[in-house]
Amino acid sequence: xxxxxxxxxxxxxxxxxxxxxxxxxxxxxxxxxxxxxxxxxxxxxxxxxxxxxxxxxxxxxxxxxxxxxxxxxxxxxxxxxxxxxxxxxxxxxxxxxxxxxxxxxxxxxxxxxxxxxxxxxxxxxxxxxxxxxxxxxxxxxxxxxxxxxxxxxxxxxxxxxxxxxxxxxxxxxxxxxxxxxxxxxxxxxxxxxxxx
Numbered sequence: 665x666x667x668x669x670x671x672x673x674x675x676x677x678x679x680x681x682x683x684x685x686x687x688x689x690x691x692x693x694x695x696x697x698x699x700x701x702x703x704x705x706x707x708x709x710x711x712x713x714x715x716x717x718x719x720x721x722x723x724x725x726x727x728x729x730x731x732x733x734x735x736x737x738x739x740x741x742x743x744x745x746x747x748x749x750x751x752x753x754x755x756x757x758x759x760x761x762x763x764x765x766x767x768x769x770x771x772x773x774x775x776x777x778x779x780x781x782x783x784x785x786x787x788x789x790x791x792x793x794x795x796x797x798x799x800x801x802x803x804x805x806x807x808x809x810x811x812x813x814x815x816x817x818x819x820x821x822x823x824x825x826x827x828x829x830x831x832x833x834x835x836x837x838x839x840x841x842x843x844x845x846x847x848x849x850x851x852x853x854x855x856x857x858x859x860x
């Protein structure tokens with residue numbers, strides 16, 4: 665069984681200061697009430713095998729500001745890799761304006777998955793976290809997140825993209841950099857997310 669804590673973290677909320685947001689495993693009600701999202705999270709929820717996949721959310725006052733879906737590829741005899749399969753911030757938090765209403769939603773969701781990877785992942789310099797992205801997101805993952813471009817890939821028929829990775833050292837560096845800038849999140853409890 666793999667367990668992951670829920671966390672509280674402060675997020676810049678425009679002129680309203682830095683309230684505490686909650687990062688935690690998502691529940692069906694969170695997904696079924698999600699509106700105005702680009703991705704069909706309800707269909708994804710229904711297709712998720714929670715034996716080795718998870719969906720987490722970041723919220724404030726019960727309003728969800730972002731979702732992330734990930735898969736854990738364990739072979740109990742071999743090391744583990746986590747794949748980030750979907751990441752989306754709500755429309756209110758992804759303005760291109762310099763004065764974004766909520767920042768940085770995506771980074772905190774990746775930080776959450778990174779905590780799982782650092783706790784249960786392999787001790788090596790090979791890829792620990794993997795994701796595939798469309799061209800429109802290349803700059804985000806390379807420059808803002810700091811992931812390494814690995815190779816080109818076909819994401820869907822007729823839709824090409826790229827594979828990006830973090831090894832263990834890069835994962836730690838990403839987390840520490842985010843914590844130095846915004847403060848380290850506080851654990852608020854353990855939640856069972858996956859049984860192996």
